[in-house]
Amino acid sequence: MTAVTTPAVTAPAPVPAGHYPCLGGLRAIASTAVVATHAAYWTANYTPDATGRVLARLDVGVALFFALSGFLLSRPFLAAAARGTPAPRAAAYLWRRALRILPVYWVAVVAALLFLPGNQGTGLAGWLRHLVLGQIYVRDALAEGLTHTWSLCTEAAFYLLLPAVVAGLLRVSGRGEWRPARVLAGLAVLAGLGLGWLAWGWTDPSVIAPIDVWLPSFAAWFGAGTAMAVVSVSAPGWRPVRWAHELGTGLWTCWAAAAALFWIACSPLGGPLDLTPPDAVEAVTKSVLYTGVATLVLWPLVFGPQTAGTTRRLLAAAPARFLGDVSYGLFLFHMPLLVALYAVLDRAPFTGTFLWVFLATWCAGVLAATAAYRLLERPLMRRWRDVVPERLPAPTLRDAETVAP
Incomplete structure (x- = not known):
């Protein structure tokens, strides 16, 4: 194969402010999907019929959340x-990430460990593990009502490593010049290594848990969002940028393709529906399909016109923005509330x-999330976000500061 040298892309056009109003609505959809799948599991609706497979x-x-984080934070x-x-x-960056996610998370942890019946007697080690x-x-260390927080732990690892990973990719690929094609190639390598890690974890039964939920297993999901960020900040004249915007205008084309991949993931190719361990091929197949779904759902909301068409306007409308604002709290509180609901009803x-x-x-999750957002999240961000000052203008970072699972 003949090697093709990619010329350096110089003098990119000014990067836009980077505000994507549709993404708040997408966060609301992603959090609602997570609530729905957990409700389906608790009501024994992971059934082999079409509805059960979709649920x-x-x-x-979760793949949507990870891709969003990869895009907005990188x-x-x-x-x-x-x-x-x-x-x-x-x-x-790290201060604002901590301020955004930790205070409300600690409220959820304290509530779950103190009040849910299955957590009575949790020792100091269990408390410390969850608080940090x-x-x-640690194997089998997720407390009742907090099992879903595995994804937040994975997100936190991504937050911590992101500056170093981006700096490393830029150093290896550019040597002082902006070479987006090489950065994309580096991301592809990392995604491939992550899929290899995932396959290894599900091949050797002795290491299946808990490394299957560690960051490397989801490198492709975070990498998909980061790759979109690379394209979004590159020069308008670069061919992949033109292609990205052409594809981004076809929202329903992208989403139809995403639906097709999702339907394939619902088949046996995606592995067991319940918590039965998949084999390596099933685990990798599901991860690749979810990468495609997340990419195709996000693509037209990043590269398409931000307010064109009814769908984009609905995603950017006030109700969707509100649900996007409280989506992190909904994600955090829904599982403790679900467990509490069953305990109160003695079901x-x-x-x-x-x-x-x-x-x-x-509904209970949205109420709790709204209270947390208005009483804790928003006041803390307004008062303390600039304790550690930033050198970039605020518009560049506006959407990045809203990111949370």
């Missing part, structure tokens, strides 16, 4: 590289009506 695979919402670092300006301060997001690094797991349980959990 079981709504964990694709973009300020990549934008600085494309413009040849200093990168955001890692200290300011370390519960996925055994795997009983109940899906629709009733889903609606009760979602």
